[in-house]
Amino acid sequence: MERVKARTLSGFMELLPAQQNQFERVREVLAGTYELYGFTPLDTPVIEASEVLLAKAGGETEKQIYRFTKGDSDLALRFDLTVPLAKYVALHHNELSFPFRRYQIGKVYRGERAQRGRFREFYQADIDVIGDGSLDIINEAEIPAIIYKTFTGLGLERFRIRINNRKILNGLFAILGLTQQAGDVMRTIDKLEKIGEEKVKAILVEDFAVPGEVADKLLAVLQAGDPLGALEEFRGRDEGFDRGVEELTTVVRYLGAFGVPGDHFAVDLTIARGLDYYTGTVYETVLLDHPEVGSVCSGGRYDNLAEYYTDKQLPGVGISIGLTRLFYVLQEQGMLNPDLPTAPADVLVLPMTEDLSPAIAFATACRAGGVRAQLYTEPKKFKAKMNYADKIAVPFVAFLGEDEVANGVASLKDMRSGAQEKVALDQAPGWLKEKIAALGAGTPIRETDRE
Amino acid sequence: MERVKARTLSGFMELLPAQQNQFERVREVLAGTYELYGFTPLDTPVIEASEVLLAKAGGETEKQIYRFTKGDSDLALRFDLTVPLAKYVALHHNELSFPFRRYQIGKVYRGERAQRGRFREFYQADIDVIGDGSLDIINEAEIPAIIYKTFTGLGLERFRIRINNRKILNGLFAILGLTQQAGDVMRTIDKLEKIGEEKVKAILVEDFAVPGEVADKLLAVLQAGDPLGALEEFRGRDEGFDRGVEELTTVVRYLGAFGVPGDHFAVDLTIARGLDYYTGTVYETVLLDHPEVGSVCSGGRYDNLAEYYTDKQLPGVGISIGLTRLFYVLQEQGMLNPDLPTAPADVLVLPMTEDLSPAIAFATACRAGGVRAQLYTEPKKFKAKMNYADKIAVPFVAFLGEDEVANGVASLKDMRSGAQEKVALDQAPGWLKEKIAALGAGTPIRETDRE
Incomplete structure (x- = not known):
């Protein structure tokens, strides 16, 4: 008999039994924690109609998508769990109760360049709270508590949740006369940790025509030791800014009541999380001993989940964990608890x-x-x-x-x-x-x- | 903004939250039961290289496959969990311990004609025990116990596991001089329940040149009230037949020790489960009040799991539950327990x-x-x-x-x-x-x- 060489595609994680058991344990902690907070499990199809899945996509994402035809149908594999959620909520709006709280742990597909630690098929673990028309700020304060409970449930102690509010950034830019170049400024500020203050200032001044003293002012505020205090001097000058400060203050105030210790979160005014989508609180989570990994749990508040499908205003707040990548990193770093049984039987x-x-x-x-x-x-x-x-x-x-x-x-x-x-x-x-x-x-x- | 109509592809199950919770409960019973029997969870990629996935496929299955290219790669979505298992075992042979017992509950894809109750994306829930070179018969006796525990765990009482052995059928055909038309005879016998004895005999005699008295004899044995007794007269005439009877007798004898009550299983000599793959014990499971659904859990013993990938002899025994279809049927029949909470929160x-x-x-x-x-x-x-x-x-x-x-x-x-x-x-x-x-x-x- 002619034989075919057995192989698994590169960029597709396939685990041996003991590892798979370790993976399942991580997944169970995530699912179990999400359920404790009243999130309902969802399971949407991996394949969607291309015109539905790509209603919003564009640029880099669209190039990575697995898209194909079957018969007359133009199909695509989901590349995240947010677009399927938007479709689901728009489609089933009348059958759902709002706030609608769902979690989904499922595989998504991106045909990225194959690279160590990069996956083309990977699990995302998402939670979202969706409101119908409005959504109370307390939901934004609860998210860090869920992140905290999830990560401590996994056994992690050395992590920090960074919080910001997009209204503050947008307001600051308006106050400082930077609204026109807001996108460029935001992208540049995002590089602070990587390239340092000096280079960021140079780019702001030279490439984006930010006056030197404005750049200094901006950088000083964004990196202030007491960020909420540093924002005080700008109050009363921009409505959005004031609301952002109020929201951030509320979120921080309730974090204690939600049981998140002070050393596990920090206000960080440099966090933006992309340009278009988020409109309020944004989150990042970093492993203190592994900053090179970047954020392992990110998300934020948005105003329009499903604007590509419905004229209904559906604000929400959500976070996502790149589970496959997180597991890969934990394994590489030798952080998976070797004492736990991984056998198929007791x-x-x-x-x-x-x-x-x-x-x-x-x-x-x-x-x-x-x-x-x-x-x-x-x-x-x-x-x-x-x-x-x-x-x-x-x-x-x-x-x-x-x-x-x-x-x-x-x-x-x-x-x-x-x-x-x-x-x-x-x-x-x-x-x-x-x-x-x-x-x-x-x-x-x-x-x-x-x- | 121009809007896209939100829709889910036909043939793709997408559940509302309460239903999804019911589905999760069913899935948990399956996973939990499989784990009690020492099966380890596996999770293989949904996408495989086409040449790997289609090494064996052909005919109807191949037409249904979702196949496409991405860059230079010819890819396909898995259409069952058996081929990925064969690939996995061939690929990781040196890193696995045999007998290798795995379960996998995962989505598979078949572009079938859309039809009520037929799905293009559906969950299969499979268990398999794979031996390296050989596999003890006791594994074949344990499978019905797992089926029994799974279905009673779900809350079902009115079901029956039907058992046969392919060696008996093949042996009978040899003894009765029907080896040449064995495939045709088997396919015809498979229709007994549907079209009745008379028509089956007519087809056997008229279409496949089976002598009338041989057809009578065959039909009498296969439908005997005491099947094992009816087989006695054929013993000593064909080695395979004798081994088949011995295996079936062993399986039946140990079923009691495994805790399967006598009224929940039956030897049924008409069961074949396809032509090529199975070589020993075969299983079907029927819901007594819903025979129209057909078998809800089927499988059997095979001699060569991975012959398309390796020259290693890898015999095994396994069963598969079409979970999505089973859930659909249970829901349609109003059999999901309405008393269990389906809310996202307590x-x-x-x-x-x-x-x-x-x-x-x-x-x-x-x-x-x-x-x-x-x-x-x-x-x-x-x-x-x-x-x-x-x-x-x-x-x-x-x-x-x-x-x-x-x-x-x-x-x-x-x-x-x-x-x-x-x-x-x-x-x-x-x-x-x-x-x-x-x-x-x-x-x-x-x-x-x-x-």
């Missing part, structure tokens, strides 16, 4: 008798007790069986020989410590369940290089 | 004070206690708020007014009974958790038309 049941019925009954009892049990019945030597147990890293092996069966016990071997004990058959599932719960009690991530 | 927290901090603190405490809490702060009239609670069908509403805050309590309203009581703030999360657990205790499916 116990490997090894029958040592001709009649397999007692072993089958034991495995069945384990499963009824919520213990993941695998029955191993391949006719191999004992050593090969134990080798298998080692390789799948199963935490416990249960031996059921003539002696055990006769005495109504199972010999349970803890594969980590090597300790072995006989436990009554009816006690064994509970015994195992308890040990397994203790083994799995840690968080998916363990920070190793704390400062 | 409790809707309604602050009735100017300062939102107490309400925020209460919601935070609920979440810390594992209760899904949504804070509702939109400036709406009381009636509109209660309307919202009704529409999302939240089971509990928590009122926090001046009185409650002053007295350190929350007024908790049970939205089903209308009963309302004041519970101390520190007791409330536990109080809610208990009630919620009771509400969610049922199975996702409730059979309504038991005979």
Whole structure:
């Protein structure tokens, strides 16, 4: 038979079983946390009509899209979860209740240049709260609490949520006479962390005709140690600015009530998150020990989710985690908790008798007790069986020989410590369940290089 | 602004929030059950290289495939989870341990003619056990136990697992001199349930030159009340046949030990499950009250999972549930348990004070206690708020007014009974958790038309 070489496309993450289990754990923390905050799971199609998916897209994004025809249909794979959400809310508007809170953890597709750590198929994990006509500011204050709960739930401590408000930036530009070059100024300021204050000022002055003293003023305000204090002198001069300061103040004030410790968030007036979409609070989240990764959870407030599909005003606020990339980074950095079991089963049941019925009954009892049990019945030597147990890293092996069966016990071997004990058959599932719960009690991530 | 009409492609299931929650429950039962049996979750790419995905395909399947190019790459969307598994096992053979037990619940794509209840994007939920060179028969006996546990876990009682062995069919054909027309005979027999014995015999005799008395004999054996008994007279005449009978006998014998009640399975010698792939035990599962749906869980034993990619012999046994179609049918038949909560949250927290901090603190405490809490702060009239609670069908509403805050309590309203009581703030999360657990205790499916 002529054979085809088995391969997986480059840019497509395909994990080995142990890694996949680690990935699932991360995903479960995300889903579980989102649900605690009252977000409902959604699952929209991967394929949409091109004219629907590309109603808004353009430029770089459009080039990356997987687009094709099937029969007469012009189709495309979703490249994010926001456009499908906009379509969903516009399409099902009458059947939904607002505020509509949904989360979606799903694969999206972008035909980017293949590159280490860049993926063409990757999971995004999004939450959004959508209002019908209006949406209370408290929703913007709750988002950092969700980010905080998500990341601490994963086991991370060394991260910081950065918050800004787009109305403040736009207002500042207006007050300083920079409205015309606002986009250019914003893009330049976005480079502050990368190229430093001096170069940013040079670009502002030389390329975008910002007067030197205005650039100084702007840079001083945006980088002030007490940002909210530094904004005071501009108040009363621009309505949008004043509203932005008020919103940001409200968000910061309620963060404490939401349980976010002060050292886990910071107002950062340099954050913009793109030019067009966001209109209020914006968020970024950085890993303090891995700033090179950039923001691992970003988003913000927008005024018009679905303007390309409906004339209904649908303001919202949302955040997105690039889950595949985050997982890749955590793995590369050795931050995945190695103590958590990654085996497909909690116990490997090894029958040592001709009649397999007692072993089958034991495995069945384990499963009824919520213990993941695998029955191993391949006719191999004992050593090969134990080798298998080692390789799948199963935490416990249960031996059921003539002696055990006769005495109504199972010999349970803890594969980590090597300790072995006989436990009554009816006690064994509970015994195992308890040990397994203790083994799995840690968080998916363990920070190793704390400062 | 020019608007695009929001729409979802036909043949693509997109659920409203309450339905999606019902779907998630079904999916969780499947995943949870598979894990209890020691299957590890896998997640392979939706897109594969066409030459890899189509190494085996042909005919009807190939026509249905979503295939396209991106740059220089000839790509296709997976149309099942078996081919990606074969690729995965061939590609990662050295890094896996055998028997390799994996489950995958994922979307697959087939551009079928759009039709009510037929989907172009649908979930399959597959489990497979793959051996390296050989695989013990006990794995074939365990599969019906997994089917049984899965379906009873969903809440179904009225189903039956039908079992056959392909070696018996092939052996019978050899013994009766029908090997040459085996494929035609098998396809015809497959129609027994649909067109009846008389017509099947006519086709066998007239179209496929089966002698009348041979057709009678074959039909008598295949439909015998005691199938294993009826096979006795053929023993000792064909090696494959004898092995098939032995395997089937072993599988049936161990089914009891695996906890499958006798009335939930039946040997059915007419089951073939396609012509080429399966080589041993084959399975079908039918809903007794909905035979028109056909098999809702099918599969079997095969000898060569990945022969298109590797010369390694990789026998296995697996089953597949067409999850999207199953869910669609359950919904159509009104079998989804209406008593289970489908709201995004367990409790809707309604602050009735100017300062939102107490309400925020209460919601935070609920979440810390594992209760899904949504804070509702939109400036709406009381009636509109209660309307919202009704529409999302939240089971509990928590009122926090001046009185409650002053007295350190929350007024908790049970939205089903209308009963309302004041519970101390520190007791409330536990109080809610208990009630919620009771509400969610049922199975996702409730059979309504038991005979």
